[in-house]
């Protein structure tokens with residue numbers, strides 16, 4: 368009598384065989400990436416090998432080819448990691464972010480640069496800009512906007528005084544959790560969190576912890592660090608931060624809005640070529656006179672450039688002087704955008720291209 372083969376063993380054999388092929392192909396890909404690096408030139412530093420426009424193009428092809436069952440976001444994540452490792456064969460990129468470890472900013476770094484990049488946790492958004500400008504970090508990742516709360520003004524204001532360029536954007540679904548030492552809601556008399564996170568979880572806190580004191584601190588990871596040393600404190604932070612600081616999770620997904628998303632900017636020191644689906648961020652200042660804003664914006668409409676976003680901030684150049692942060696579709700090399708900027712020349716006091724970069728991937 369022939370013994371029937373264990374169906375699980377049979378499936379595992381198939382998986383082993385596929386893994387062998389995937390591994391061979393990954394190694395072959397890594398060798399070709401070395402060849403690309405050789406063509407670009409020997410002895411360059413990591414930043415000279417990095418091509419965000421090419422990475423975006425590769426990842427868009429991955430999305431186009433994806434037939435499931437894995438989601439586009441999962442496929443992108445896997446290929447992002449492969450590219451991250453391929454690039455790090457030369458030298459890992461150094462990426463500054465708002466630390467400490469475990470913040471959503473770190474998650475955004477990983478989403479955009481993969482795990483082979485070297486993450487540099489820094490003390491503030493200002494410091495991220497400074498370290499990039501000084502060349503201590505190749506790139507920086509800073510939060511710029513939350514879907515529920517709007518723009519993060521510190522980040523916008525940094526562009527008024529710094530020469531940083533925007534090289535990319537990352538969108539991250541932000542799920543907040545409540546963590547504590549014991550993991551019991553009834554032990555919590557104080558809640559530490561970043562001010563934005565307290566705001567994002569306002570309803571949940573009102574219903575579940577109406578009497579607890581709310582204490583705003585510099586980051587969610589800092590909140591987790593503080594809660595680690597107090598048996599009557601809770602911290603609002605992401606799942607990763609809770610794990611990093613050895614806390615127990617009291618409640619998950621406590622944000623008021625289910626689609627809570629934070630948009631981050633990747634900042635660097637140079638502009639990159641078009642990727643085929645780009646956004647351009649501009650900083651425009653105008654004189655305080657009637658119709659000035661209309662004069663500045665109408666060239667976009669005239670040349671068919673679509674505007675995605677406009678934010679105004681005090682320009683710090685004089686009382687009632689405003690700077691406008693404007694995002695438009697397309698790359699700065701595109702003729703319609705060039706034409707719009709030419710028309711704007713005589714009416715704006717300043718037009719600065721903050722960057723042209725690939726639109727965020729899933």
Ligand SMILES: O=C(O)C(=O)C[C@]1(C(=O)O)C=C[C@@H](O)C=C1
Nearest residue numbers: 400403417418421422450453454
């Ligand atoms: O195509 C390139 O220019 C490469 O260096 C290869 C590669 C890749 O692995 O696909 C690696 C790093 C770059 O950032 C972009 C792409």
